[in-house]
Amino acid sequence: MTTAVDRSRPFSNIDSELLLRMYRRMIMIRLFEEQANDLYTRALMPGLAHLYSGEEAIAVGVCEALRPDDYITSTHRGHGHCVAKGAALDRMFAELLGKEAGYCKGKGGSMHIADPDTGNLGANAIVGGSMGIATGAALSAKRLGTGQVAVCFFGDGALGQGLLYEVMNMATLWKLPVIYVCENNLYNEYTHNSETIAGDILTRAKGFGVPGESVDGQDVQAVYNTAKKLIDSARAGGGPQFLLCSTYRFTGHHVGDIKRDYYRSKEEEQHWKTERDPITLFSDWLAAEKIADREKLNQIDADVRAEIEKAVAFAMESPYPSADKADQDIYA
Amino acid sequence: MTTAVDRSRPFSNIDSELLLRMYRRMIMIRLFEEQANDLYTRALMPGLAHLYSGEEAIAVGVCEALRPDDYITSTHRGHGHCVAKGAALDRMFAELLGKEAGYCKGKGGSMHIADPDTGNLGANAIVGGSMGIATGAALSAKRLGTGQVAVCFFGDGALGQGLLYEVMNMATLWKLPVIYVCENNLYNEYTHNSETIAGDILTRAKGFGVPGESVDGQDVQAVYNTAKKLIDSARAGGGPQFLLCSTYRFTGHHVGDIKRDYYRSKEEEQHWKTERDPITLFSDWLAAEKIADREKLNQIDADVRAEIEKAVAFAMESPYPSADKADQDIYA
Amino acid sequence: MPETQTAVRELTIGEAIKETLAEEMRRDPTVFILGEDVAEAGTVYKVLSGLVDEFGPERVLDTPISEAGFAGIAVGAAMTGMRPIVDIMFGDFIGLTMDQMVNQAAKIHYMSGGKWKVPMVMRATMGATRRSAAQHSQSLHAWLCHIPGLKVVMPSTPYDAKGLWKTAIRDDNPVVIFEDKMMYRLKGPVPEGEYTIPFGVADIKRAGEDLTIVATSSMVQVALGAAKLLEEYDISTEVIDPRTLWPLDEKTLIESARKTSRVIVMDEGYGRYGVNAELASVIAEGAFYDLEAPVKRIGAMHVPIPFSPPLEDATVPTEQSVLEAALALCGKS
């Protein structure tokens, strides 16, 4: 259903600056999650941590094809979307730690980071919970004539929620500029989606009048190019679009999910990590195409790592909100 | 999408006895609704009355293809399904009037008639509300190995409910013997479904792995033959099936819906009533094929009319439940 | 308040609601309505009929039968510059929207640390005795009152309907308005001019000295009827309508209770674990030392609502049943 990375691709239609920006964002997400994992395992991060590692090409490929003022909705596995849309790392880490300086003043946490400045309507801890929100944002964009589009990121498990089909139907009827991006990483928590998905995903979208394409979610250029096409079409009045990305989460459903062999094999994990790592695939290609030599790429890694360490330090040092803040922000 | 009545059909694969039984049932539903309309307009029937007139071929064609112990779920427009599955007319009318002798002791009324004896899991006043119930009944049939199937009747408007897609997905995953029968009469209350349905209905079912067929809902033989095929397949372990029937309601959304020209034209109504009346089409065919002469058919009409008048009289004479019954039957 | 206004006319609650929506839609282009059969049909009770002619099908938007879906779409539209009014044909269907209303609409402002706002209104019907049976007669507003982040409005007169509706549309938070389907034809004075009614301010519909009846929505009319009957027994009844259940004007309820020392609370929701329990608790706590008798709760019988007229009639409070309860409460029976 998905096309493998096109290693024969002689040269890219994407200019080098953008290619390197995409690389930088992907590394940023990967290192962000490494830190989140570290903070969590050191019991410095409360709650749950659902890492995006392995799926970076999707958030980056899609968000780089968006305008800064376009909207996105995200999921429980939302750090990647948030970073890709341009959020500040320090305030993200602060939110993960429940600090006052966080994006949500510590009230939301990892699963609820939201940021009007980057058009992030919010991560969501209800699977499928943001499908109506993204579609509604597209309705606003159309009514207000802003030319914005809305991207709804969700996992393959969210295909189980009837809400998706209700809103896709309305999006088509009303020709709304919304792009439904399904991150199919094969699992719903600890259950393989062969147990949860019948039929065919793109046929479902088609049944509701939503044209769709599937793409290799490990190939950031493929994601970018396909997303751009769908986004441009939605923006031009072509109505809702569906982008199905095949991918894989490299770690557990959440950081605590260590013993995984009862639901997926070490071999499978190894295969994806060694053969299908979106960052390795991309850096190899960038080097092979001489868009950047190893040195340049390592420099980017180092810069990002430094940036992230600063962000973590900021989060660690910032204070918790005082208890009296608990009953503030209930009503606007 | 649907095939017109095949007037060239030289002879039917259905034996005459069954053909006449189907005719009798269709007349029974039509006359039942005439009486319901009459009782309602005479203010003898409380609440709301959603008549099935014009759609008789669907309930009859499908239910005649079922075993007596098979299950059905019905809708707010449920009198036809109830009669077709073999309910007693007198207790139905008694329920419509809110009498103690009614199927639900007067507690349910027109929109909630249910009857375990005929496998009727109940009419339902929540659009789409019975989709899970029918699917669950199919799950029981499979687990208990009874060989039963469940038929879920619903209108085109119910395609708007996400629940349908959730349960179709599970029905396919678990290979459940359930047949989803969509009665597409073009309207959701006062709104034409071109405003409410995007994409393609059978493609939707296909997207969830549910094979489907569409049929002329005004042709009882076509409905019967197609339904039988799908029912047999479901019973044989073929999993869920989808039957899309094109039809039309001859009267208002409910009896009170008199002024209809703001949402559909008199011409359209006339066309369906004169050209596409399932009973006229069928009686003409029966006569043409010499399966029954006019006299015989008129005799059936007269018998049914008499039966219905008796049933109405019974309902009129039976007493209302006493007020102290209000807080009974809450818990089993 | 009406006094301070110009010429006063009589409108039905239905007319008052439609007029308010039209005025607000003229004033603010971001206000729009979406729901089933809201456009040409003007809803099943015809309350919105004609609006589509003035504002067009994009601002009076017919939807598929997808309550969860269009509630969710409203949440997103509200966050991004529009002010949606979601029409739920029968309040019995709000169950379908509870996840969107409770996990999304009610919490987004708080979860985002006050960043995003959700200025939307949901309107739903409530109320029994229309012989609509168990799935079309419920009054489920207690569910929403229980959820921080939502506001819940229950108009009982045309005047209140207009003033509360204006406040709701201009509020930056999700507001749910419950309208008793049996009250759309109730007539009452509605001044021509512009006015709003603040949330959290109860209205004393009738002043009295001996007994307080706190009633919501259509129960206000029943309470006023009973109050009239009680005059013959020399019982002076004060009838108070909280008008908004959240925010709740506890002060007015408690003061009246302390004055009369006898209280009945009336709400048409199911009798147990409902709005009456909260109202009774607030009063029992706030007027503890002044009450002569326990606060009497009168709600719908705690049963699914039956279809048959004699059964359904037995499940709802009536002037007669309130009269009897009041006499017992005042030791006159």
Place this chain on the structure above:
Amino acid sequence: MPETQTAVRELTIGEAIKETLAEEMRRDPTVFILGEDVAEAGTVYKVLSGLVDEFGPERVLDTPISEAGFAGIAVGAAMTGMRPIVDIMFGDFIGLTMDQMVNQAAKIHYMSGGKWKVPMVMRATMGATRRSAAQHSQSLHAWLCHIPGLKVVMPSTPYDAKGLWKTAIRDDNPVVIFEDKMMYRLKGPVPEGEYTIPFGVADIKRAGEDLTIVATSSMVQVALGAAKLLEEYDISTEVIDPRTLWPLDEKTLIESARKTSRVIVMDEGYGRYGVNAELASVIAEGAFYDLEAPVKRIGAMHVPIPFSPPLEDATVPTEQSVLEAALALCGKS
């Protein structure tokens, strides 16, 4: 009751639930479980782990993430000969199932005039302080208590969990069981033998003379802790657990209130329009002439549940906050 049993062991609530399900599934082949990650994963809290090995994937059925859909399927299966147990991973998601639970499951028996039965159990988690934020920490059981046709069960000990679960599975009506996610590891005595606990019978967890605390689920433990602290102030506290909120054992609550004349009600649901309001109303009415002070309600702060530890901790009742409320109530502060 435990005395009448044979050897008594210690089990956690989680173990007690699993053992009960296993015993009932052996006893009755029509009992089966469906929900997300219930089979190999044994749910996120691992409460069901191992059941699939004994009973197979058809009786411990993994579902898609379709709460409304599989709740509806359970209703239909229950009507036609099976006894489904629906697993809702987090109680916060019941909004998705409310239409099926409230308009279908709760009313089918009544609407059909007593003809069809819906013998199903829904289990859902509740409870905060796990830093799970606003959409994974709620205690929404008040919604279901409000609906006639449902029964609502809230176990607070391993012993009660087993006895109540058995009764629930054998009940011919829809029963919803709420389990506090923070209590699965709570240990307590559970006799080896077969026993059931009838619905509608409260349990006095601790006898006392001066103060009554009526508490539900995990609040029972908080109440018992506070009761211990109150000994130092010579306040003898009675702690009562209704165990089932519907049916509700009003008699036991009222008798205790009349004896002690001072009452606190504790439930972890949102503070307003919740379970506490009903419990307080029942007691304020039934023990009106014996109460020395208003019934004190202690619930969760009426706010969406925040993520940050210091904020979340401020929203839930603690032994300390109960202690202070109790001292104030008894005039000792």
